[in-house]
Amino acid sequence: MNNDIKLESAKLSCELQAIATVVSDVAKDCQGNAMALLALLRQLEQLHRDIRDGAFQESLPDNRQQLYSLLKDIESEGGWPYIERMRLQAFLVNLPQETTQESSELKNNDEVLISDRSFEW
Numbered sequence: 497m498n499n500d501i502k503l504e505s506a507k508l509s510c511e512l513q514a515i516a517t518v519v520s521d522v523a524k525d526c527q528g529n530a531m532a533l534l535a536l537l538r539q540l541e542q543l544h545r546d547i548r549d550g551a552f553q554e555s556l557p558d559n560r561q562q563l564y565s566l567l568k569d570i571e572s573e574g575g576w577p578y579i580e581r582m583r584l585q586a587f588l589v590n591l592p593q594e595t596t597q598e599s600s601e602l603k604n605n606d607e608v609l610i611s612d613r614s615f616e617w
Contacts (some may be wrong), residue, residue, distance in 0.1 A: 518607050519536070519540070522536055523536060540579065544577065544579055547575075
């Protein structure tokens, strides 16, 4: 039985590596094409959401010991998977110099909008 778990884990590891390789290859093929890379990022985010809301939630533990084991694994392996979004300020860095004044105004407007809203987590 322990051999079956090891084989299953090795198979999963190989499959995940193959997926990572394909995604990396697509990203390299799209290098320099911001729209294509944005489409790739959107697709990855959608896949993350679909897996999280579907198969992952359906497979959540139904007893304390399994839940503890899952939480322990999340903690020891680097936390909850998260897809970070680029901040507006990072976009503004790439604008030409002549738009520096406009970017400063956008940044100030962005800060005002953020401070005017209350977010619920």
